[in-house]
Amino acid sequence: MGARCVVLRFLKSPPNQNKTPEEILHHLQNIVDFGKHVMKQFFGENYVHHGEIIQLPLDFVRQLCLKIQPERPECRCDKDMDTLSGYAMCLPNLTRLQTFRFAEHRPILCIEIKPKCGFIPFSSHVSQEIKHKVCRYCMHQHLKVANGKWKRPSKYCPLDLFSGNKQRMHFALKSLLQEAQNNLKIFKNGELIYGCKDDQDCVSDWNELARHLKPFFFPSNGLVSGPHCTRTIVKELIHVITMALLSSTDTCRAGDMKTVPISQGRSYCEASAFNKELVRNGKHKLESSGLPRGCLLYKTLQAQMLDMLDIEGLYPLYSRVEQYLEEFPEERSTLQIDGPYNEAFYEKLLDLSLEDDGTVAFALTKVQQYRIAMTAKDCSIMIALSPCLQDECSEQRPVVLTSKSRFTFSVSVLDLDLKPYEGIPHQYKLDGEIVNYYLKNVQAKEDPVMSNLFKENEDCTLVLHKV
Ligand SMILES: O=P(O)(O)O[C@@H]1[C@@H](OP(=O)(O)O)[C@H](OP(=O)(O)O)[C@H](O)[C@H](OP(=O)(O)O)[C@H]1OP(=O)(O)O
Numbered sequence: 467m468g469a470r471c472v473v474l475r476f477l478k479s480p481p482n483q484n485k486t487p488e489e490i491l492h493h494l495q496n497i498v499d500f501g502k503h504v505m506k507q508f509f510g511e512n513y514v515h516h517g518e519i520i521q522l523p524l525d526f527v528r529q530l531c532l533k534i535q536p537e538r539p540e541c542r543c544d545k546d547m548d549t550l551s552g553y554a555m556c557l558p559n560l561t562r563l564q565t566f567r568f569a570e571h572r573p574i575l576c577i578e579i580k581p582k583c584g585f586i587p588f589s590s591h592v593s594q595e596i597k598h599k600v601c602r603y604c605m606h607q608h609l610k611v612a613n614g615k616w617k618r619p620s621k622y623c624p625l626d627l628f629s630g631n632k633q634r635m636h637f638a639l640k641s642l643l644q645e646a647q648n649n650l651k652i653f654k655n656g657e658l659i660y661g662c663k664d665d666q667d668c669v670s671d672w673n674e675l676a677r678h679l680k681p682f683f684f685p686s687n688g689l690v691s692g693p694h695c696t697r698t699i700v701k702e703l704i705h706v707i708t709m710a711l712l713s714s715t716d717t718c719r720a721g722d723m724k725t726v727p728i729s730q731g732r733s734y735c736e737a738s739a740f741n742k743e744l745v746r747n748g749k750h751k752l753e754s755s756g757l758p759r760g761c762l763l764y765k766t767l768q769a770q771m772l773d774m775l776d777i778e779g780l781y782p783l784y785s786r787v788e789q790y791l792e793e794f795p796e797e798r799s800t801l802q803i804d805g806p807y808n809e810a811f812y813e814k815l816l817d818l819s820l821e822d823d824g825t826v827a828f829a830l831t832k833v834q835q836y837r838i839a840m841t842a843k844d845c846s847i848m849i850a851l852s853p854c855l856q857d858e859c860s861e862q863r864p865v866v867l868t869s870k871s872r873f874t875f876s877v878s879v880l881d882l883d884l885k886p887y888e889g890i891p892h893q894y895k896l897d898g899e900i901v902n903y904y905l906k907n908v909q910a911k912e913d914p915v916m917s918n919l920f921k922e923n924e925d926c927t928l929v930l931h932k933v
């Protein structure tokens with residue numbers, strides 16, 4: 467027996483932007499509808515939890531707010547939690563297993579991954595060649611370290627994780643475990659045991675992690691502690707995450723919708739440390755085994771690929787919509803820019819044609835598809851794992867085996883709020899900044915290194931001649 471274990475989600479907004487309770491309710495309704503009518507179709511019924519709106523006593527909300535305020539990271543306090551409307555979203559706690567209806571008193575391990583964009587743009591609108599070679603995440607890393615968002619760059623490359631190739635996936639997950647940044651969190655029984663609490667403050671002590679994980683992977687002990695033990699446990703963890711990520715635990719309506727063949731564009735990133743290692747070893751072709759169609763990574767990638775034009779091709783279309791709205795502001799609601807996110811909204815997203823007939827309708831479809839893609843590029847995947855005995859596993863639950871234990875698991879996706887229409891100019895600007903920074907500070911510096919190497923060789927040859 468256990469109580470229902472839920473998560474409450476409140477709206478936040480910049481201070482003094484007082485919204486009426488009706489506006490809050492409308493906003494929350496939009497979020498729920500978007501999950502229900504749109505994201506479920508793209509990601510699958512079982513992976514998406516749209517939640518429901520509830521009304522809470524204002525006194526309770528105020529007390530809750532006071533209680534959590536000291537826990538909120540400082541960098542997130544630019545927005546205030548809404549305590550005036552009493553409305554909130556009620557979601558299942560995804561750090562618990564979704565296959566169990568009620569919280570059970572059994573240990574649960576939960577891994578949250580924010581995988582980011584898993585493909586390299588294939589659009590002909592891309593103006594800088596580097597964007598066809600190096601993925602946005604890898605380029606962005608350099609800017610983030612320069613800006614002080616993170617202390618060290620990560621070796622994680624989303625293209626390795628999304629490759630479906632186990633070796634590349636292992637490398638990607640190991641890299642996430644080395645530098646979690648905001649891409650990886652691990653919870654034990656709902657409590658954060660690994661990853662960043664707030665920006666910069668990252669715990670990445672593998673021995674400590676292994677200590678937490680040992681009872682899960684080696685329940686009857688038998689494994690002495692020490693570096694070997696730590697390595698073995700981390701390996702087992704990476705194995706279960708890979709298996710869960712590749713599992714297909716759902717089907718969905720848009721499942722067979724081919725946004726773009728994955729073969730379009732390059733399947734690896736030149737900046738990936740895995741790729742560089744291969745090149746160093748004389749191998750030039752990275753294997754990408756491809757993802758199984760039913761797995762959440764595949765669905766995520768397909769939704770991300772609704773960004774078919776790249777921000778460079780999209781921005782002029784956004785401007786076309788903007789121009790139209792300036793002339794006919796009252797059309798904003800008919801165009802469903804801010805919802806309602808209903809069946810009609812979903813249907814329009816299915817038109818993948820790339821032939822620009824110069825209409826506002828074409829531009830709008832591309833803009834809305836781009837917003838879905840942006841959302842899918844920023845969502846998180848939650849994997850909940852719970853040890854089970856052999857006889858328990860006969861039920862209809864997915865199971866993953868490790869050398870000394872077995873787990874039932876569930877996979878879900880979260881943070882599926884549609885990215886705002888107004889965010890597009892920022893995307894455009896940021897894209898330029900990321901690419902320019904990379905070209906100026908990384909590529910330009912790498913090239914001299916290469917040419918210096920070359921020069922050294924020449925010098926060497928010269929010296930030999932002299933002798
Ligand atoms: O643009 P990106 O790729 O830096 O993504 C932003 C995220 O940064 P990241 O690169 O993951 O560290 C960023 O993550 P953090 O808040 O920095 O952890 C947000 O998720 C942001 O979304 P929003 O604007 O708050 O809705 C994200 O912005 P959107 O671009 O998705 O709107």
Ligand SMILES: Nc1ncnc2c1ncn2[C@@H]1O[C@H](COP(=O)(O)OP(=O)(O)OP(=O)(O)O)[C@@H](O)[C@H]1O
Nearest residue numbers: 473475542557558559560561578651846880881882
């Ligand atoms: N249903 C859930 N179950 C368990 N944990 C959750 C759930 N929803 C969110 N979380 C946790 O809370 C974190 C923040 O969630 P989310 O990004 O959806 O919040 P947000 O309102 O968008 O806040 P922010 O603006 O800070 O991103 C997630 O990364 C996850 O760790």
